[in-house]
Amino acid sequence: xxxxxxxxxxxxxxxSSGLVLLLLNVNYTPVKAxxxxxxxxxxxxxxxxxxxxxxxxxxxxIIYSCIVFRRKRGDDEDGPPWRGHAPTEIVWTxxxxxxxxxxxxxxxxxxxxxxxxxxxxxxxEVKVITSQWNWRFEYPEYNVTSSELRLxxxxxxxxxxxxxxxxxxxxxxxxxxxxxxxxxxxxMLRITPTRLGEYTAYCNQLCGMAHAYMTTAVKxxxxxAFDQWVMEQRR
Amino acid sequence: MKFFSLGIIRGLIFGGIGATIAMGVTIxxxxxxxxxxxxxxxxxxxxxxVGILFYLVGLGAFNYWLGWAMDWPDTSPAKQPRWVRYFNxxxxxxxxxxxxxxxxxxVMAVAGIYxxxxxLETARPGLQFITPGTYDSLMSLHGIxxxxxVLIGISGLMNYLIPLMIGxxxxxFPRLNALSFWIIPAAVILLLISxxxxxxxxxxxxxxxxxxxxxxxxxxxxxxxxxxxxxxxLGGINFITTIFKMRAPGMRVFRMxxxxxxxxxxxxxxxxxxxxxxxxxxxxxLERLLGLGFFNPxxxxxxxxxxxxxxxxHPAVYIFVLPGLGVISEVLPVFSRKPLxxxxxxxxxxLGIAGGGALVWGHHMFAAxxxxxxxxxxxxxxxxxxxxxxxxxxxxxxxxxxxxxQLQTPMLFAVTSIVAFLIGGITGVPQGIVPxxxxxxxxxxxxGHFHAVLFGxxxxxxxxxxxxxxxxxxxxxxxxxxxxxxWGLMTAGFLVTYMPMFWMGLNGxxxxxxxxxxxxxxxTTNIVVTIGGYIIALAMLFFFINLVVSLRRGTxxxxxxxxxxxxxxxxxxxPPEENFVATPxxxxxxxxxxxxxxxxVILSPEDKAGHNGGQR
Numbered sequence: 052x053x054x055x056x057x058x059x060x061x062x063x064x065x066x067s068s069g070l071v072l073l074l075l076n077v078n079y080t081p082v083k084a085x086x087x088x089x090x091x092x093x094x095x096x097x098x099x100x101x102x103x104x105x106x107x108x109x110x111x112x113i114i115y116s117c118i119v120f121r122r123k124r125g126d127d128e129d130g131p132p133w134r135g136h137a138p139t140e141i142v143w144t145x146x147x148x149x150x151x152x153x154x155x156x157x158x159x160x161x162x163x164x165x166x167x168x169x170x171x172x173x174x175x176e177v178k179v180i181t182s183q184w185n186w187r188f189e190y191p192e193y194n195v196t197s198s199e200l201r202l203x204x205x206x207x208x209x210x211x212x213x214x215x216x217x218x219x220x221x222x223x224x225x226x227x228x229x230x231x232x233x234x235x236x237x238x239m240l241r242i243t244p245t246r247l248g249e250y251t252a253y254c255n256q257l258c259g260m261a262h263a264y265m266t267t268a269v270k271x272x273x274x275x276a277f278d279q280w281v282m283e284q285r286r
Numbered sequence: 287m288k289f290f291s292l293g294i295i296r297g298l299i300f301g302g303i304g305a306t307i308a309m310g311v312t313i314x315x316x317x318x319x320x321x322x323x324x325x326x327x328x329x330x331x332x333x334x335x336v337g338i339l340f341y342l343v344g345l346g347a348f349n350y351w352l353g354w355a356m357d358w359p360d361t362s363p364a365k366q367p368r369w370v371r372y373f374n375x376x377x378x379x380x381x382x383x384x385x386x387x388x389x390x391x392x393v394m395a396v397a398g399i400y401x402x403x404x405x406l407e408t409a410r411p412g413l414q415f416i417t418p419g420t421y422d423s424l425m426s427l428h429g430i431x432x433x434x435x436v437l438i439g440i441s442g443l444m445n446y447l448i449p450l451m452i453g454x455x456x457x458x459f460p461r462l463n464a465l466s467f468w469i470i471p472a473a474v475i476l477l478l479i480s481x482x483x484x485x486x487x488x489x490x491x492x493x494x495x496x497x498x499x500x501x502x503x504x505x506x507x508x509x510x511x512x513x514x515x516x517x518x519x520l521g522g523i524n525f526i527t528t529i530f531k532m533r534a535p536g537m538r539v540f541r542m543x544x545x546x547x548x549x550x551x552x553x554x555x556x557x558x559x560x561x562x563x564x565x566x567x568x569x570x571x572l573e574r575l576l577g578l579g580f581f582n583p584x585x586x587x588x589x590x591x592x593x594x595x596x597x598x599x600h601p602a603v604y605i606f607v608l609p610g611l612g613v614i615s616e617v618l619p620v621f622s623r624k625p626l627x628x629x630x631x632x633x634x635x636x637l638g639i640a641g642g643g644a645l646v647w648g649h650h651m652f653a654a655x656x657x658x659x660x661x662x663x664x665x666x667x668x669x670x671x672x673x674x675x676x677x678x679x680x681x682x683x684x685x686x687x688x689x690x691x692q693l694q695t696p697m698l699f700a701v702t703s704i705v706a707f708l709i710g711g712i713t714g715v716p717q718g719i720v721p722x723x724x725x726x727x728x729x730x731x732x733x734g735h736f737h738a739v740l741f742g743x744x745x746x747x748x749x750x751x752x753x754x755x756x757x758x759x760x761x762x763x764x765x766x767x768x769x770x771x772x773w774g775l776m777t778a779g780f781l782v783t784y785m786p787m788f789w790m791g792l793n794g795x796x797x798x799x800x801x802x803x804x805x806x807x808x809x810t811t812n813i814v815v816t817i818g819g820y821i822i823a824l825a826m827l828f829f830f831i832n833l834v835v836s837l838r839r840g841t842x843x844x845x846x847x848x849x850x851x852x853x854x855x856x857x858x859x860x861p862p863e864e865n866f867v868a869t870p871x872x873x874x875x876x877x878x879x880x881x882x883x884x885x886x887v888i889l890s891p892e893d894k895a896g897h898n899g900g901q902r
Contacts, residue, residue: 052688080792091721098719102712109683109708113701116686117693122623129880130624130689139684140628140677147676151669151715158719159662165721166658217496218588220653220728224794227725231654234495235583238655251803255653255728255796257489259496260418263799 059115067107071100084225084246084271090161091227097157101150165228166241174209174241175202181212181219181232181254184261195284199268200252202244203277210240220256223269229255244271293345293374294471300344301472305337326502327575330483334509338472346375347465375468377460380861382467383446384759387752389467390439393474395826397431400424402823409816411804421800423485423503430490430507431477433606434514436744438470440609441521443751444549446759448525450854450861451543453534453870453887458527466520469513476510479503489798491599494581494591498573505574508567515560515567518605522556525549534853534887536872540630541886543852543876547633548612551640555601555608559644563598566591592654596647603736604643607707607743608636611678613751614700618682620754620850621697622689625877628681638674646671652723661720668718675711679704695769696848699750702777707742710735713788728798731791734784741780749776749829757847761859762840768832775825783818786811851886852876857893867892 080092177200178189188197202208212221212232221240222229225248230240254265272280290296312332317323342348352358366374371381372388404424407416416424445463449456457463480486484501497504529550533542569580570591579585619626626632648656648664682704691697713735716722726732749772756764787795795808802808846855853870854861868890878884 055688079789081794087721091725094719095716095722095725098716098722102715106708106712109679110705112683113686113704116683116689117691117701120622120686120689120691122690122692126690128623128690130622132625132878132880133627133684133688134625134875134877134881135628135631136684140631140681143680144631144673144677148670148673151672152666154715154719155662155666155669158665158721161721162661165724217499218493218654222796228721229653229724229727233583233588233655235588236655251794251805253794253796257422257487257493257496257798259487259499260422262422263418263796263801266803 055115055119059111062111062115063104063107066111067104070103070107074099074103081224082246082248083227084223084244084248084250085227086243086245087165087241088225088227088245090164094157094161098154101154105147174207177202177208177210179210179212179221179232180215181221181258181265182215183217183259184254184265186252186265186267190281193281193285195281197284199270201270201272201277201280202242203274204244204247204271206274207241207243210242212238212240217258218256219254219258219265222253222255223250224253225250231256247271247273291370291374295373297341297345297468297471301337301341304340305333308336309333327505330502331505331509331571331575334476334506338469338513341472342465342468345468347468349375350461375464377456377464378863379445379449379457379460379463380759382463383442383444385467386438386442386445386470389470389474390435390442391830393431393435393438393477395830396478397428397435398823398826400431401428402819404428405816405819407800408802409813411802411809411812413801416800418800419485419487422487422489422798423481425798426486426489426507427477427481430511432740433490433602434473434477434511436606436740437514437518439744439748440552440606441466441518443609443613443748444521444525444552447545447755447854448528448549449532450758450857450865451546451852452529452532452537453853453866453872454528454532455864455866457524458532459524462520463524466517466524469517473510473513473517476506476513480506480510491595492567492570493595494570494573494588495583497570498581505571508571512564512567515564518556519560522553522560525553526557529553534866534870534872536887538872540633541872541875542633543612544615544626544629544632544636545609545612548608548615548636551636552605552608555605555640555644559598559601561598562594563602566594566598569594589651589654589656592651593647596650600647600650601640601644603739604640606740608639610703610743610747611636611639611707613747613754614682614703615678616852617696617700617750617754618685619877619879620848621692621694621700622686623692623879624685624689625875625879625881626681627684627687628677629875629877631677632681635674635677639671639678642667642671642674649718649723652720653727665718665720669715672711672715672718679708679711694753694848695764695766695773696750696754698770698773699746699753702773702780703742703746703750705742706738706746706780709784710738710740710742713738726791728796729791730787730795730797733797734787734791737784737787738780741784746776746780749773752833754848755854756836757843758854758859758861760837760840761843762836763843763847764836764840765832768828768835772825772828772832775821775828779818779821779823779825781818782821783815786814786818790815851878851884853887856887856889866890 083089176191180187188200212230214232214234218231218233220229220231226242230238248271250269252267252269309329312329313323372385404421407414407421480503483506484503486500486504488497488500572578573580581588581591615626615632646668649668652661753764753769790808790811794806843859845858871888873888874885876886
C-alpha cells in the first residue's frame with residue numbers, strides 16, 4: 052500500500068513538473084497586445100499550474116490502477132472491503148474548496164482591474180455600432196466615423212457597444228477581452244492597447260448567415276499617427 | 287391487417303390527416319376573414335398542434351379511457367409478441383425504456399451525420415460544398431437533436447432501471463409514462479421537418495432577435511423542444527413518485543444504488559427547471575406568430591430570453607450528466623470487486639451538484655451585458671460546483687485503488703468516462719472565472735469543453751451502460767471483441783477531435799463559423815479535428831454492428847454475468863413481465879463486495895433468477 056503510494060507520488064511529481072515546465076516555456080496564446088492580455092494570461096497560466104498536478108494525479112491513478120491492480124486470471128475473490136475513510140474524504144473536499152475560493156477571489160481582483168476606469172478621464176471614447184454584417188466605429192471626441200478600428204497605443208479606450216438588429220460581439224484575440232453588443236442596451240468594454248500592429252476584430256456571437264465573415268481590421272498606431280489619421284478623416 | 291395493428295403507423299396516418307385538415311381549415315378561415323390565406327408560420331403551427339393530438343388518438347394513447355367509455359373488449363398488450371409492443375402504446379416500463387433508448391440512438395445518429403457534413407466543410411478554409419445557411423442549420427440541428435437525444439437516452443436508462451433497482455413492479459404512473467415517451471416521436475418528426483422547412487441559423491440556443499427573424503424551420507425546432515421538455519417534466523414526476531413511494535421494504539435511502547440517487551437529483555431538476563425553457567421558447571414562438579414583442583428591444587428586453595433560457599439550460603447540463611455519473615458509480619464497484627468508496631458522499635454529492643448547478647446560469651452570460659457586480663456571485667457558485675464533482679471523481683479513483691480490476695468493455699467505457707469528464711471539468715474552471723471567460727467564451731475552447739463534459743457525462747457512460755445492461759435487456763452478451771474495437775476507436779477519436787480545440791480556441795478560432803481565414807493558421811488542426819470526428823463515426827458504426835450481431839447471435843447471458851449485487855441482476859435476463867412475483871426484501875448495501883456475508887436483497891424463491899424462465 053505504502054509502496055504504491057510512493058511510486059504514484061514519484062510519477063505524479065515527475066510528470067506534472069515536466070508539464071508545468073512545458074507550459075511556462077511554450078507560447079500557447081496569441082501575442083499580448085493589451086494590458087488586459089497580461090492580466091488574463093497570468094491568471095490562466097497560474098490556473099493551469101494548479102490544474103496540472105490535479106489532472107496528472109487523477110490520470111496517473113486511473114492508469115496505474117488499470118495496470119497494477121488488474122485481476123489475476125482465475126482470481127474470483129473480491130477486493131479489500133473499504134467503504135470509505137472520513138479524513139480522506141474531508142481532505143479531498145477541503146482542498147478543492149480552498150483552491151476554487153482562492154481563484155474566485157483572484158479572478159474577482161483581475162475583473163476589478165479590467166473594469167476599473169482610469170482616473171482623470173483620459174479615455175478615448177469609441178462607439179462601436181454593429182449590424183448584420185458590418186462594423187461602424189464613431190469617435191465622438193473627434194467627430195470621426197470609420198469602418199475599421201484605429202487606436203492610439205497606451206491610451207485606455209472605452210468601447211460603447213450597440214447593435215442595430217441582432218446580438219453581435221466584439222473580440223480581438225490579441226486584446227483577449229470580449230463583449231456582446233445587445234440591441235436596446237449599451238454595453239461597455241475597456242481596453243488599453245500596448246503593442247503596435249494590425250489585428251482582426253471578430254464578431255463572436257452567431258448573428259446569421261455571414262457571421263463567419265463579420266470581421267474588421269484593428270490598427271494600433273503611435274499617438275502622432277493616430278492624430279494624423281483623425282485629421283485625414285475629418286477632411 | 288398486421289400493418290395497422292402497429293400503433294405508430296395508425297398514429298402517423300391520423301397525425302398526417304389531422305394536420306392536413308387543420309391547415310386547410312386555417313387557410314379557409316384566414317381567407318374568409320380577409321387575411322393573407324397562406325401565412326406559413328401560422329398555418330404550420332396550427333397544423334402541427336392539431337396533428338399531434340390526432341397522432342396520439344390514432345396511436346391509441348387514449349384507448350384506455352375510450353375503451354372504458356365504449357365497453358371495448360380488453361386487449362392486454364402482454365399477449366402480443368414483443369416487437370409489436372415496441373411500436374404500440376405499451377405501459378410496461380421495460381418496453382418504454384427500450385423504446386426511449388432506441389429512439390435516442392437513432393436521433394443521435396442523425397445529429398452525428400449532420401455534424402459530419404459540417405465538419406467536412408470546415409476541414410478547409412473557404413466554402414467547399416454547402417452554403418453558410420445550410421452549415422448553420424446543420425450545426426443548430428446537430429446541437430438541439432443531440433440534446434434531445436441525451437434527454438431521451440437518460441429517460442430510457444432511468445425508466446428501465448429504477449423500478450428494477452428499487453424492487454417495484456413498474457413505474458408509479460404507467461400510462462403517463464407511455465404518454466411521455468410517445469410524444470417524443472412527434473418531436474423527432476418536427477426536428478426532421480425543420481431542415482427542409484428552411485432550417486434556422488441561430489444555433490440551438492435560439493437567441494432572439496435572431497430567432498425571431500429566422501426561417502420557418504425555427505418554429506419546428508421550438509415546437510419540437512417544447513414537446514421534449516413536456517416529456518421530460520412528465521418523466522420527472524414519474525421518477526420522483528416512483529422513487530419516493532414504490533421502494534421495496536428495507537430499501538432505505540442509504541441503501542439505494544447511486545444510480546437511483548442521481549435519478550432523483552435529475553428528476554428534481556427536470557420538474558423544477560424545464561418549464562423555463564418552455565416558456566422562453568413559447569414567447570419566441572408568440573413573438574414570431576403574433577408579433578408580441580417580448581424580446582424586441584423597443585417593447586421588451588433582449589437579455590430576458592437568455593436568463594430564462596439558461597435558467598433551464600444550465601441545470602439541463604446536470605440533467606444530461608448526472609445519470610451518466612450514476613452509471614459510472616454502478617459499473618466501477620462491480621468490475622473493481624470493491625465497495626463504492628464513500629457511498630454516502632457520492633450519493634449526497636449528486637444532490638449537491640443539482641442544487642449548486644441550479645444557481646450558476648449567469649456564467650453563460652458573463653460577456654452578454656449583465657450587471658458587473660452580478661458576475662462575482664455567479665463566478666463563486668460556478669466554481670463551487672467543482673467541489674461535489676471532485677468528490678465524485680476522487681471517490682471513483684479510490685474505488686479502483688487496490689481493487690481487482692477486470693477491463694471488460696463496460697469497465698473500459700466507465701474508466702474513459704472519468705478521463706473525459708475530468709478533461710471537461712478542468713477545462714470548465716477557467717471558463718467559470720470571469721476575466722478568463724471574457725477571453726475564451728464562445729471559442730473552440732468552449733466547444734471542446736462541453737463536448738468533453740457530454741462525452742464523459744453522457745456518451746461514454748451510455749456506452750458503458752449499454753454494454754453493461756445489454757445482457758439484462760436481451761438475455762445475450764454483447765460481443766467483447768467488437769466492443770473493444772469500438773472502445774479503442776471512440777477513445778482515440780474523442781482525443782483527436784477535442785484536444786486540439788482548446789488550443790484553437792485560445793488562438794482565435796470562434797465557434798459556429800462556416801469559414802475562417804487561412805491567416806488564422808488553423809488549417810492543419812482543422813483537418814485533424816475532422817479526421818477525429820470521422821474516427822468517432824467509425825467507432826459508432828462498429829457499435830451499431832455489435833448491437834445487431836449480438837442481438838441476433840450473442841452468447842446467451844446468465845442472469846448475473848458480472849456478479850453484481852444490485853437488485854436488477856438477481857432476477858432473470860430479461861426480467862419477467864412484472865419484475866418480481868413477491869415483493870423483495872432489502873437487507874443491506876448494494877455494494878458490499880468483499881464484505882463477508884453482505885447481502886443487498888432477499889428475493890422470494892420463485893423470483894430467484896433461473897426459476898421463472900423469463901421471456902424474450
